[in-house]
Amino acid sequence: MNATDLQTVAIDLQSRSYHIAIRGSLFDNPLSYTELPAASSALIVTNTTVGPLYAERLQSALLGKFKHIHTVVLPDGEAFKTWQTLNLIFDALLSHGCDRKTILFALGGGVVGDMTGFAAASYMRGVPFVQVPTTLLAQVDSSVGGKTGINHPLGKNMIGAFYQPLKVVCDLDTLKTLPARELSAGLAEVIKYGPIADLEFLAWIEAHIDALMAREPQALAHAVKRSCEIKAWVVGQDEREAGLRAILNFGHTFGHAIEAGLGYGEWLHGEAVGCGMVMAAHLSLRLGLIDAALVQRLTTLIQKAGLPVKGPQLSASDNAGRYLELMRLDKKAEGGEIKFVVIDGPGNASVRSAPDALVREVIHDCCT
C-alpha cells in the first residue's frame, strides 16, 4: 500500500451516512470539502493548542467554498469540556448571524470534536458539521459513532446527543506533532478492537507496534482504517447503544473509575482505558472465559504501546471499594448494577455484571 493512497471508510446510517477520508495532506486541501452542501458560512472550532498550528490552513482550504468563515478558539483540555466552553461556540454562531445551513468544522482532538458535535446537534436544533480530528484517539474513536457531549461536575459526558457528521477528514500528517503520551493514548483504542472483534487485527498490531510507535504512515493508515471499519460495523448494527455497541466500552468501566478517582486530566482517557483493558482481561480470566496466555499477550502489547498496565490506588483505606463506588456512578450502570465488558473468547466480547467479591480480587491483583 502506498502511503499517499486515499483510504476511505463508508459509514452506512441511511440518511445520515457519511465517509471517513484517511491520508496525509488532506485537511488543508480544498478537494476534501468540495462535496459538502452549499452554505454561506462556516465556523471553525478549534483550541489554543491546535488552532495556532492548523486553523489558518483549514480556513484557506475553505475560502473558495464559503463566503464567510469564522473561527472560535476554545481553551484546551478535558477540564474545559463544560457548558461554559460550549457556550463560546453558540456565542460565535449567533454573533456572526450563522443560520441553519452553516457548517461547523471541529479541528482538534476528542474534546473539540465532542463539543463541536453537540453544538451542531443543538444549534437551531441541528446544523451540519465536519470532523477534522488531529489526534490518533479522535481519528479512531470520535470519527465513528456520533457520540457528542460535555461533562457535568457530577459526571463525564453526561450531557450530549447522538449526532452524525457530514464527513470525517483524518489527516495523518497532523499526528506528526502529537505528543508521545497522546500517541499512546490513541493506540489504546486501536488495540481495543483486537480482543473484542478481530483477532487477526490484534496479531497485526502486535507485529506493527514498533512501526506505530515510530509513526510510520503506512502503519498508521491501516490502524486508523481498520479501527474505523470495526467500529462502523458495530455501530451500524446498534447506533443508539441498545446492545452490541456496548462492547466498544471494553476497558472503559475500570478506566472511567480511574479517571474519576484521580480527577479528570490526571491520566489521559486512553491511558485509563489501556489499564482498564488489562483489568477487564483479568476479570474475564477470573470468570473462566479466557486463559492466562491471552491476558499476558494483551498486557505485553499495552505496555509496548507506552501505556500503564497497573491501576492506581484510589483510596488508602479501601481501594477496591472506591473503584466499585465510582463504577456504580458510571452511566452504563443500571439501578446501581455495574456493567462490565468482558472477553468471551479471543475476538469476542459481551456485557455482563460480576460479583463484587470477584471484582475486588481483580482490583487487588491489578493495582500497584
Add this chain to the structure above:
Amino acid sequence: MNATDLQTVAIDLQSRSYHIAIRGSLFDNPLSYTELPAASSALIVTNTTVGPLYAERLQSALLGKFKHIHTVVLPDGEAFKTWQTLNLIFDALLSHGCDRKTILFALGGGVVGDMTGFAAASYMRGVPFVQVPTTLLAQVDSSVGGKTGINHPLGKNMIGAFYQPLKVVCDLDTLKTLPARELSAGLAEVIKYGPIADLEFLAWIEAHIDALMAREPQALAHAVKRSCEIKAWVVGQDEREAGLRAILNFGHTFGHAIEAGLGYGEWLHGEAVGCGMVMAAHLSLRLGLIDAALVQRLTTLIQKAGLPVKGPQLSASDNAGRYLELMRLDKKAEGGEIKFVVIDGPGNASVRSAPDALVREVIHDCCT
C-alpha cells in the same frame, strides 16, 4: 360527545410513535401511566406556579409505578428558559443517581415542556420523557412536533433538539385555573390551524369561540384534539422541518419580532402570534393571494379570542425597519432573507419571501 370520553390522537413517527390522551381527570390517574416502560426512578419537572397545585397529585399517581420519584421545581417564566435553569434538571438527575431508563415528567406549560424535553434529549444522550401540559398553548402546540430547547441571550429557542415524548397527557381540568390571558394565548395557536390547513375547523372555532372562552369542556376537548391532529398530520410528513412543517409558523415571523422587540415576556407568545397572524394575513392580501374578507374574518376571530390585533411600535424613528431587522435575525431566515408563511387561499399556506417595501406597508397598516 360526552366530556368524559377519552380522546386520543396517534402520532405516527415509526419507532418514536406515541399518543396524546385528552380528557379531564387524567394526569392524577395511575391508569394514565400504566403503559410506560418499567424504570426504577422518575423525575417530575415543574415550576413554582404549577408545582404547588399539581406536583403532589402527579407524584401520588406514579407511586405504584416507580420505586423512586423525585421532583425539581424551576422558577416560572420565559426569562428562566436558560441554561442555568436547565442545569437544575441535570443537577437533580445526577444527584439522585438517575440512570438511562429514568423517565422525566414535564408538568407545566410550554417552557417547562421545552426544557424538560431538551434535558431528556441530552441527559446521557437521551432518556425517555412524558409531557403533562397544563396550559392550552402547551396542549395544542408542544404536544406534537418534538421541538425542545432553551433560549440564548442572542435569540429565542436557539439551542435545542427534536425529541419525542413517550406520551402526552392533556388534562382539561388543569385549564380551569389558567389565567384568562393564557387561555387567549393558547387560542391563538388553535385559530392558526384553520387558515393554514382546515377551513372547516376555522368555521367550527368561529361558531364556538364563546364556548371556548367560557372553557366549556366539550369545546376545549375538540379544539385540543383537532389542533393536535392537524399538527400531527403536518409534522408526520416533515418531522425535521425541511419544508411543509414551516407552515405551522404562520404568524410567528411577525410574532417573534414583536416578542424580541418588546423584550420577551412583555407580550405572551400566543398574543404575539395572534397579532402576527393578522399581519401575515395582510401580507397575503397585499401579495394578491387572498381577499380582504378573509383578512377581516380572521381579525374578528382573533379579537374575539381576547388577543391583540394591532402590532406595537418597536421603534420611534423607523418602526418597520426595526421589525425587518428583528425578522432577519429569526432562525428561519436564511442568508438574511426573511421567510414568511402566507395564506395561499383559505385553508392553504406556503412559505415565501416578500419585497421589503411590501412588508413595510403591512407593518405600517397593522401597527398602532
